[in-house]
Amino acid sequence: MCGIFCLLSLSPAQREGDKTVHEHLKRRGPNFSQDLTVRGSNPCYQCLFSAHVLHMRGLLTPQPFQDDAGNVLLWNGEIFGGIPVRPEENDTAVVSQKLASCNSSAEILSTLSSIRGPWGFIYLQKAEDCLWFGRDFFGRRSLLWRFDPDLQALTLTSVAACSSAPDKSVWQEVPAVGVYRIDLKAAAESGSMMFEVFPWAHVENHVFSGCSEAVLESVPSGCNAVMNPAGLELTSPVCPLNRSIPEPGNEHEVHLNSCSKDLEQLLASKDKTEESDRLIDVLSEAVRRRVQSLPFRMQDSPPADDQADVAVLFSGGIDSMILAVLADRHIPAHQPIDLLNVAFKLQEPKKQKESTKKPKKHKNRQMDDKPGADSQTSSPFDVPDRKTGRAGLGELQNLSPGRRWNFVEINVTQEELQEMRQERVCHLVHPLDTVLDDSIGCAVWFAARGKGVITEDHEQRSFSSSAKVILTGIGADEQLAGYSRHRVRFKTSGYEGLIQELAMELGRISSRNLGRDDRVIGDHGKEARFPYLDEDVVSYLNSLPVLEKADLTLPRGVGEKLLLRLSARQLGLGQSAVLPKRAMQFGSRIAKMEDKHEKASDKCTRLLTG
Known part of the structure; x- marks a missing residue:
């Protein structure tokens, strides 16, 4: 790069x-x-x-x-x-x-x-x-x-x-x-x-x-x-989107209370197994290309014991969990993989602390420097993505106990956020300028920097990720109806409206997400890689009817990104396969850092310089 x-x-x-x-x-x-x-x-x-x-x-x-x-x-x-x-x-x-x-x-x-x-x-x-x-x-x-x-x-x-x-x-x-x-x-x-x-x-x-x-x-x-006068064109690297509309009554008739049982029942279908296996195959190959195309120096000199070549932007959700599992397939077993998990300090957790009967001074300790293992439950950095990240780490350790997984807890205070936003992030996000761009841009910048703490033998120590390659799960929600707006569109306009929404997603992903994320991650001398946007992965997903990718008549945690959830179960994942979508700005709690009532699409004055 x-x-x-x-x-x-x-x-x-x-x-x-x-x-x-x-x-x-x-x-x-x-x-x-x-x-x-x-x-x-x-x-x-x-x-x-x-x-x-x-x-x-x-x-x-x-x-x-x-x-x-x-x-x-x-x-x-x-x-x-x-x-x-x-x-x-x-x-x-x-x-x-x-x-x-x-x-x-x-x-x-x-x-x-x-x-x-x-x-x-x-x-x-x-x-x-x-x-x-x-x-x-x-x-x-x-x-x-x-x-x-x-x-x-x-x-x-x-x-x-x-x-x-x-x-x-x-x-x-x-x-x-x-x-x-x-x-x-x-x-x-x-x-x-x-x-x-x-x-x-x-x-x-x-x-x-x-x-x-x-x-x-x-x-x-x-x-x-x-x-151009000659009417010349570039050939599209992916096949057109399958716009076929499901016949009435073809939805999956699964109405159980347990999301895990829903998935197991759907997996019993031979067709579903074949489709999820095929998605695993193309996605695994996409990950392989991206974790094995590494700097020449890495082929000559192996990294230190705890220094990884590859990192994953990691929330413990299904998108990042699958990337971690597939990266584990293709990275030599002796090499670590960094899991970058970002959290922004909760500003006013008074009600939470009163309910847990923790003293106020304990709440205000500098937990991001070197907290002990016993203090994690009361840490102001215990945001939703930190909790699901730890749970996801446990699943990965069970699946691949011989791998060293560096779970990097990246803790950001409001003071550091404000400082680095003005010094660096505002320039990188530019020319985008919304509240959402600010939230995502800052969260990704701190995550990609990779400076935090890791836990070893119940002790925490400072850690800085050396990985130049960072895998990110962007593209999964856009193709597999993972956002809440997809359910809204489905309720108002049915499958035809949902297909139109999905078609629009990839058409605008460059201007809404990818340019910004490339600028933000690249600022650390690291390279963002997007396996879910591999041409073969997109072509395979484009070839499928919408109902094979998502069934929004099923409950949250099952229906959205259904095919990916089935693939996760095939890979041996447990609870992470049925976690509902949680946007990064809410899971990391950066959206709570500013005491303002803002819409994601509002212009963000915090991105202005001077």
Whole structure:
């Protein structure tokens, strides 16, 4: 993974990038940093490229990567399939070689379409005086843009910075509806910036007709976007969503009191067993690709006894539990796995303390420093996700007792939250700005940092996760009807409405979640990996009728994400297989940190700087 940056100027005046942005980019790529300036003489343009590399595969390959023909590639991605990459090879060099061999726009699109895995890229095709850029189908890697009309300069970057000062140009996320090309010669001659758009074919809810609303709404002021004249498209890496509506009466007739018995009864169906087994297979392979594509240094020198290469954002819920179980399959048994569990200090737990008859001074002890085992039950960090996380840890230890599971309790006080929000997180979440973005952005940032305590022999000690790879469960709820809004839509509009809601989820996941999470996790020099958004996993789930994935006539803890719950039971999981969905902002209790009545969609004033 990398922090990538390009400043394209149509004027001869040299301009440097924002120093704050540069610092954010450098934290994303701590292993190597380099700048490169390329000038076009006739016509006149200038590209300042800057790259900051997080070494993840093969030999360390400097970026910007310039080949013998003068082409320049900035690559922020991982190839997990589609294009062969040998263990000693680096993605950047492989992609550069593939793109350099392309003789037409159609061949460039074919190359990009074939890549399986997350990516964001910027590519100067020198002979054609063209600049290409864009994000993968799901938008799993961040890319932002803005245009300065006074300087006639376009900036592309993995991460930006927010400012309280008024600015004519604003940062926006590059829509993940395709890739873009700028004819630098035409731009320099006309003095205007025009983007040709090459859309993904069959994009749910973003069918491109001339120019999609998603592109038009976010094109920087002073720029224009048009459909490429040849009508070329990228090939979708996933199959279309199955929109078949269940016949009346086909719902699962299970009305028991025990959720576990509900699942066991459904598993008795041969078809259900086959479907859950198939989901396990494709998801297991997705996890394998992501936990075995690790930095070259790890193949040469094994980590210390308690130092893991892979971590899981871990709440003890079904999504993270399954990722942990499958990671256990593919990571050597002697290597630890870090389970990152974040909790925000409860501010006013007076009623709870009175009911448990604990003295007030005990409540206010610095439990996040070094609490004893006996004090855990009264800790102000005993939030719901901490409790389910500990229970999940117990299940994992029973399933794989020989594995060292580092359950990292990451405890955050309000003071530290406020400090790091202003110093770092507000810039990383930007340009998103809602209360929900604040809550999720802060929670994920502290979790990914991995600084907390672990318990050994009933004693706690400070611990900092060394894992560069962080598995996250995002994508499961979006595809398997895990959110409460899915039940609401089902009640009001039936299966047809539910299918429409699910179709919309993946279409907007890049702008709602993935760019933000990539920026937040990448700030620690770590890489987010999303097994539930693996192309093969999404294709398999897209191929199934909705009723095979979720049956919202069944109770909470069973009906939503039904197929995943059945898979969890197949994997040997117990109570975690029937835990209802709990959003991270509520499970970690960050939503309780601020004494305000806010809606998730409200603009968050706490994200403002200055």
